[in-house]
Amino acid sequence: MSSDRADVSTAPLIQAVGLSKSFGGVRAVQNCSLEAYPGKITGLIGPNGAGKSTLLALLAGAERPDSGKVLFDGHDVTRMHDWQRARLGLVRTFQVSRPLGHMTLLENMLIGAMDMSGETFAKAFLNRKQWKENEERDLIRAVELLERFNLLRLANDYAEILSGGQMRLLELARALMASPKLLLLDEPFAGVNPSLAHELADHVEQLNREGQSMILIEHELNLVGRLCDPVIVLANGSVLASGSMSELGKSAEVLDAYLGRTERVSATPLVTTSELEMEAPHGDA
Amino acid sequence: MSHYLYYALTLGVYFFVYCLLGLGYNLQYGLAGINNVANYSFVAFGAYLAAVTTLGPSNSLVQSYILGTSIAWPLPLLVGAAAGALTSLVLGFIFLLRLRHQYQAIVTLVVAQVIWLLVGNNPGLFNGYNGLAGVPQPLESVVNLAPVPYEAFFVGITALCALLGFAFMRRVVRSPLGRVLRAIREDESVASCFGRNVFWAQMSAFIVAGTMAGLAGGLLVEYLGAWSPSGWSPYEGFVVIAALIIGGTANNIGAALGAFIVPVAIYELTGFIPPFGPVNAQTIDAFRWIAIGIIVLLFLWFRPQGVLPEPRRRFRLVDRILVGQEPIPGKGLFLSQKMHGSDATSVVTDETK
Numbered sequence: 281m282s283s284d285r286a287d288v289s290t291a292p293l294i295q296a297v298g299l300s301k302s303f304g305g306v307r308a309v310q311n312c313s314l315e316a317y318p319g320k321i322t323g324l325i326g327p328n329g330a331g332k333s334t335l336l337a338l339l340a341g342a343e344r345p346d347s348g349k350v351l352f353d354g355h356d357v358t359r360m361h362d363w364q365r366a367r368l369g370l371v372r373t374f375q376v377s378r379p380l381g382h383m384t385l386l387e388n389m390l391i392g393a394m395d396m397s398g399e400t401f402a403k404a405f406l407n408r409k410q411w412k413e414n415e416e417r418d419l420i421r422a423v424e425l426l427e428r429f430n431l432l433r434l435a436n437d438y439a440e441i442l443s444g445g446q447m448r449l450l451e452l453a454r455a456l457m458a459s460p461k462l463l464l465l466d467e468p469f470a471g472v473n474p475s476l477a478h479e480l481a482d483h484v485e486q487l488n489r490e491g492q493s494m495i496l497i498e499h500e501l502n503l504v505g506r507l508c509d510p511v512i513v514l515a516n517g518s519v520l521a522s523g524s525m526s527e528l529g530k531s532a533e534v535l536d537a538y539l540g541r542t543e544r545v546s547a548t549p550l551v552t553t554s555e556l557e558m559e560a561p562h563g564d565a
Numbered sequence: 566m567s568h569y570l571y572y573a574l575t576l577g578v579y580f581f582v583y584c585l586l587g588l589g590y591n592l593q594y595g596l597a598g599i600n601n602v603a604n605y606s607f608v609a610f611g612a613y614l615a616a617v618t619t620l621g622p623s624n625s626l627v628q629s630y631i632l633g634t635s636i637a638w639p640l641p642l643l644v645g646a647a648a649g650a651l652t653s654l655v656l657g658f659i660f661l662l663r664l665r666h667q668y669q670a671i672v673t674l675v676v677a678q679v680i681w682l683l684v685g686n687n688p689g690l691f692n693g694y695n696g697l698a699g700v701p702q703p704l705e706s707v708v709n710l711a712p713v714p715y716e717a718f719f720v721g722i723t724a725l726c727a728l729l730g731f732a733f734m735r736r737v738v739r740s741p742l743g744r745v746l747r748a749i750r751e752d753e754s755v756a757s758c759f760g761r762n763v764f765w766a767q768m769s770a771f772i773v774a775g776t777m778a779g780l781a782g783g784l785l786v787e788y789l790g791a792w793s794p795s796g797w798s799p800y801e802g803f804v805v806i807a808a809l810i811i812g813g814t815a816n817n818i819g820a821a822l823g824a825f826i827v828p829v830a831i832y833e834l835t836g837f838i839p840p841f842g843p844v845n846a847q848t849i850d851a852f853r854w855i856a857i858g859i860i861v862l863l864f865l866w867f868r869p870q871g872v873l874p875e876p877r878r879r880f881r882l883v884d885r886i887l888v889g890q891e892p893i894p895g896k897g898l899f900l901s902q903k904m905h906g907s908d909a910t911s912v913v914t915d916e917t918k
Contacts, residue, residue, distance in 0.1 A: 398741035
């Protein structure tokens with residue numbers, strides 16, 4: 281699997297150092313540190329309420345940490361807003377698909393393009409030639425991506441008419457329009473049928489082969505095992521373990537935290553990855 | 566006969582002024598998704614500032630006000646527009662930084678009421694509840710026209726402002742700026758996570774809309790010759806909101822249509838119905854408010870998109886690809902002129918190049 285993928289450099293693309301975040305009395309993320317490397321899909325798993333989505337929001341800038349730092353591509357982005365991080369190449373998708381419903385698929389894609397020419401009153405009026413050229417370039421890219429995700433025939437339709445699975449595809453395509461350095465995927469396979477989930481996984485795998493770096497939150501451990509290396513396990517807002525799925529499957533700590541078992545386990549795994557998948561709860565808090 | 570013509574021209578002034586107001590409100594509410602119920606406060610500040618820069622120095626025996634001076638037309642109009650912009654800039658920090666949805670609407674309503682009370686209860690500002698009167702009409706002595714021709718002249722001024730506003734908004738809607746504002750309206754988190762500074766995008770739309778409202782206020786006070794708090798109560802702002810809901814949100818032609826239906830056909834036109842039998846002027850006034858309320862309610866129930874819905878933008882490039890044709894380099898961006906079935910009224914056409 282990993283041999284197909286792009287070369288991994290030693291410098292992490294994103295680094296979280298001692299991140300903590302509380303909501304009222306609830307400590308969602310506690311002193312959490314992790315790294316993700318270019319060219320890899322880093323998996324983020326854990327039971328419901330483990331703090332995965334909060335951690336993703338902290339990385340993306342949608343939430344500000346109470347303490348700790350986020351370093352991205354050589355920048356300390358801790359105090360940056362999400363839109364500032366996005367401009368550096370840090371783009372996220374959402375756990376629940378968020379299409380811009382009363383805009384066409386193409387318009388959704390053009391928002392993903394992050395081409396800022398013509399987006400102020402002055403530039404809209406004075407810089408018309410420039411934004412027309414850029415818009416044409418972005419449109420051609422949007423068409424290519426919509427074709428890749430089998431959405432081209434709906435390009436001029438409103439996004440609100442899409443099925444749940446198509447919205448997932450659009451969300452991924454729209455994120456790719458930004459040409460992100462790092463893509464944060466929050467349960468991209470949630471709520472879609474198994475066939476489409478595997479189609480989506482194929483897309484994710486292919487994108488990674490093309491060099492796209494990602495952090496992926498997912499409950500379907502078979503898919504995590506197929507796509508991600510390394511995998512980071514979160515429990516109670518902290519990093520519990522990290523490694524390949526096969527390594528984690530042998531970890532007693534991980535099994536305890538993920539399945540809520542209290543008995544100690546031997547070096548031989550008590551449960552297999554597929555059993556983990558069956559018992560893991562779906563949908564995140 | 567000249568009475569009827571004068572009356573028609575009066576309605577023409579109101580129509581074009583409300584077009585300008587509707588287009589500005591369409592920018593902030595229809596496109597940028599700002600729930601501002603205080604829109605008439607910007608009209609009021611535009612009107613007051615245009616008035617005090619026309620009236621000359623204050624004479625406290627007659628009426629007292631601040632900044633009294635007399636500058637040549639059309640500078641008072643520009644001062645009114647600037648007043649609208651400045652008011653928007655200040656209030657924008659209150660309305661746009663942290664407030665969203667119904668909370669935003671409630672706060673704008675409260676702020677509008679506070680401003681109304683402050684202006685009314687501080688006679689030193691703009692002569693309190695008595696308001697300002699005796700504002701001369703623009704270029705009256707220069708053009709030296711009889712009442713009806715002058716009325717036509719004033720219709721021309723307002724029509725020019727409305728047309729400029731329409732052309733401006735047409736460009737905004739068809740530019741990437743319009744697309745970003747609509748994206749913010751649909752889901753600001755998405756716009757933000759794709760690199761858009763939501764606050765400043767909304768703030769810029771809010772300021773431009775405030776500028777248009779301030780200009781409309783300047784036109785109104787120059788036409789009416791007087792301005793007082795009774796003329797800009799929160800009810801007046803409701804007329805603009807109702808016009809956009811009925812005409813069609815996020816549709817510039819819809820904004821103009823709404824300006825004809827609500828402020829002109831329902832609000833102003835019924836004001837000229839003579840009292841008859843038990844129906845006096847107050848009864849007519851009450852019934853027109855009831856009528857506007859009922860019509861808005863019916864639209865929100867049965868046709869929330871308004872008479873003319875928001876146009877759906879199709880890209881000809883994709884239309885060509887879908888029918889197996891090669892896109893034409895340099896021509897691909899034109900929005901399609903094709904109209905499809907029930908979408909016929911909602912497909913935008915673009916011949917802007």
